[in-house]
Amino acid sequence: MKKKKDGRWAIQSLAALAxxxxxxxxxxxxxxxxxxxxxxxxxxxxNCYSCPGAIGSCPxxxxxxxxxxxxxxxxxxxxxxxxxFGMLLGRAICGFLCLFGFIQDLLYKIPTPKIKxxxxxxxxxxxxxxxxxxxxxxxxxxxxxxxxxxxAPTFCKWLCPxxxxxxxxPLIASDEGLRSRIGFLFYWKAAVxxxxxxxxxxxxxxxxxxxCPLGAFYGFFSKAGLWRMRLDEAQCTGCGLCEKKCPMGVAxxxxxxxxxxxRCGACKKACPTGAIRxxxxxxxxxPAPSQPxxxxxxxxxx
Amino acid sequence: MKHAATxxxxxxxxxxxxxxxxxxxxEVGEVLxxxxxxxxxxxxxx
Numbered sequence: 001m002k003k004k005k006d007g008r009w010a011i012q013s014l015a016a017l018a019x020x021x022x023x024x025x026x027x028x029x030x031x032x033x034x035x036x037x038x039x040x041x042x043x044x045x046x047n048c049y050s051c052p053g054a055i056g057s058c059p060x061x062x063x064x065x066x067x068x069x070x071x072x073x074x075x076x077x078x079x080x081x082x083x084x085f086g087m088l089l090g091r092a093i094c095g096f097l098c099l100f101g102f103i104q105d106l107l108y109k110i111p112t113p114k115i116k117x118x119x120x121x122x123x124x125x126x127x128x129x130x131x132x133x134x135x136x137x138x139x140x141x142x143x144x145x146x147x148x149x150x151x152a153p154t155f156c157k158w159l160c161p162x163x164x165x166x167x168x169x170p171l172i173a174s175d176e177g178l179r180s181r182i183g184f185l186f187y188w189k190a191a192v193x194x195x196x197x198x199x200x201x202x203x204x205x206x207x208x209x210x211x212c213p214l215g216a217f218y219g220f221f222s223k224a225g226l227w228r229m230r231l232d233e234a235q236c237t238g239c240g241l242c243e244k245k246c247p248m249g250v251a252x253x254x255x256x257x258x259x260x261x262x263r264c265g266a267c268k269k270a271c272p273t274g275a276i277r278x279x280x281x282x283x284x285x286x287p288a289p290s291q292p293x294x295x296x297x298x299x300x301x302x
Numbered sequence: 303m304k305h306a307a308t309x310x311x312x313x314x315x316x317x318x319x320x321x322x323x324x325x326x327x328x329e330v331g332e333v334l335x336x337x338x339x340x341x342x343x344x345x346x347x348x
Binding site: 033034035036037039040042048049050057058061062065066069071072075076077078079080081083084086087088152153156157160163164167168171172178181182183185186188189190224225226282283284 | 304306307309310311313314316317318319320321322323324325327328329330331332333334335336337338340341343344345346347348
């Protein structure tokens with residue numbers, strides 16, 4: 001059978017380049033970051049604004065920057081932007097536009113024996129990203145403040161491997177002043193980064209599955225968002241190929257539009273009968289008229 | 303089905319309203335101020 005092409009890699013490459021198109025930041029006399037007004041807008045994926053190539057702001061960093069400040073404990077601007085992204089694209093952002101997701105996809109291509117995380121462990125670990133979102137991104141930046149009423153971007157500071165990789169590595173490698181200030185925090189973040197990168201070689205998208213607060217947020221829009229998946233049960237033979245190919249381990253036949261689905265289309269590509277489709281729009285599609293009720297799909301595509 | 307479509311429209315309108323309120327409160331400036339400087343916490347310096 002001829003292999004279907006989906007062009008996802010091309011989109012991921014273009015998106016990575018588009019959000020990091022300040023290339024002079026990497027190759028100038030001294031490595032430095034972009035300081036233009038485009039940075040007042042958030043990009044959809046996890047992309048550190050201290051990356052020398054970044055032309056937009058990381059939404060997770062921006063959210064913490066506003067709520068950790070003295071003026072506001074809530075960011076209408078960033079949350080509104082994230083909700084717009086969530087409604088229009090949802091976790092397709094993870095599958096197509098996020099640079100760190102793309103890096104994990106590339107690492108998983110390295111031919112090594114792969115690890116299958118036991119189902120029970122996997123299920124528990126998936127809740128971690130909601131904890132990261134609630135505690136590290138929202139709660140601690142508001143609650144832990146200094147004498148001036150300023151909080152810290154706790155997620156960026158203690159966990160985010162994207163910041164270490166995209167911002168930390170190039171900036172510290174090129175700046176003697178920054179290198180001289182390296183301490184425990186940098187070693188901690190480097191260890192987190194190393195662990196995530198190593199895990200990405202062995203497990204498909206471990207950071208997206210278990211730790212990413214942005215993925216957790218976009219997951220809230222998996223059913224309400226405009227971009228949804230649809231499984232036509234009349235055409236489904238139950239072969240399970242879709243579930244075997246899903247990089248996020250979604251039980252496609254149980255419920256296709258779960259928060260874990262990154263809309264990568266691997267299931268659609270694998271389906272031999274074309275039972276899986278992508279839909280985009282405000283209205284849910286009605287089931288085929290000849291079909292009786294589809295209870296498992298209730299609330300998703302009917 | 304109609305209900306779902308209405309909900310989607312409402313969420314989108316609310317999200318857009320949030321962005322407008324955020325802009326009016328000056329949050330854009332706060333985001334810009336943070337993002338045009340090297341974030342020392344992000345890169346692991348402090």
